[in-house]
């Protein structure tokens with residue numbers, strides 16, 4: 431039985447509300463909030479980046495796992511905001527965890543689905559007997575051009591999953607759907623990503639999530655009603671609700687894992703923090719479906735079955751605790767924290 | 774600068790210090806020799822829990838170029854639960870600090886060698902709760 435042995439999350443404590451961003455750019459805040467279903471987003475502090483977020487969520491996962499860090503055989507960090515273009519974030523994380531030097535490592539990049547790609551790699555490596563435990567992290571401090579629609583949601587956060595045997599949630603199966611679809615990209619040396627506007631919806635987000643999820647359900651011979659919870663990548667609150675409906679899932683199945691209204695789109699952390707918030711309350715025997723989405727484009731779909739082990743597993747502080755513990759900042763402070771102004 | 778930073782990465786990231794089995798004292802940064810026991814000391818490497826309390830602090834209002842953007846910031850003398858004392862940045866509102874306040878270690882960016890240089894990471898502290 432291979433699956434999630436432990437998990438941890440990190441959400442920076444600063445928040446900016448949609449109203450504040452809308453005020454600066456002359457947008458109607460109510461229209462924006464209704465359109466996106468997002469109230470506020472998380473903002474990293476001046477001394478936080480993808481590496482610090484990755485380390486914090488990984489340390490929480492390791493503490494909860496109660497395993498010797500030397501037993502970790504692989505570290506994969508998925509992000510679209512790795513601090514270095516050349517030099518892996520994974521090495522910083524492994525050093526901070528005390529993994530030693532004998533481990534497999536690579537940074538992954540696939541827009542918002544790089545973290546779930548890491549889970550698939552760890553899952554395969556554990557199954558193949560190459561490693562006992564693998565660490566898969568999705569973390570980002572996403573950037574957005576001032577005044578761009580992305581600025582209302584592009585936020586920061588991360589989640590870490592330790593994959594191995596003796597798990598709290600078994601991976602029942604995984605399925606991916608990938609294509610060359612240029613809906614969102616960032617070229618080398620460019621500070622902000624570009625996107626295809628409305629093009630990001632139908633041929634990109636909806637098609638990939640729909641096909642990956644459908645593929646997984648067919649492969650496992652399951653139907654939407656077999657799942658207690660479903661988590662989709664959440665660039666806003668509307669997209670996951672709509673794709674859930676397209677696939678035949680109900681709103682109640684989506685709600686527990688929907689964190690985007692309170693922290694925004696944490697990119698590589700998005701579906702994974704959603705999964706963590708579901709695991710925070712899940713009971714043995716419950717089934718969870720997760721489908722990530724990464725622009726460019728692809729989706730990874732997973733079915734997890736929660737085991738008895740979750741009952742003695744330490745789940746505090748929960749994702750909800752971290753959502754609540756926050757400090758609001760104004761747009762000026764936000765611009766300074768994101769280093770959008772220079773002296 | 775680079776070799777000096779690289780050699781100390783373990784101790785900066787992980788809050789690893791020393792423990793003397795002879796007198797029971799803890800030290801950070803790690804030492805090869807116990808200053809109390811000298812040659813009788815038996816020094817071992819130890820991983821601190823990362824929890825402690827504030828003994829004293831300074832609020833820095835006039836920072837050097839690299840830290841200018843973070844001002845005012847706090848540097849605190851912290852007593853770790855194990856007993857060792859450490860001087861480290863404390864990420865909190867200067868008006869909210871109190872003597873004896875409980876804190877925990879977090880992993881944060883310390884600075885960078887300009888836009889092209891390496892990024893320095895290390896341990897800072899935040900208030901608990």
Ligand SMILES: [Zn+2]
Nearest residue numbers: 793796807810
């Ligand atoms: Zn001694």
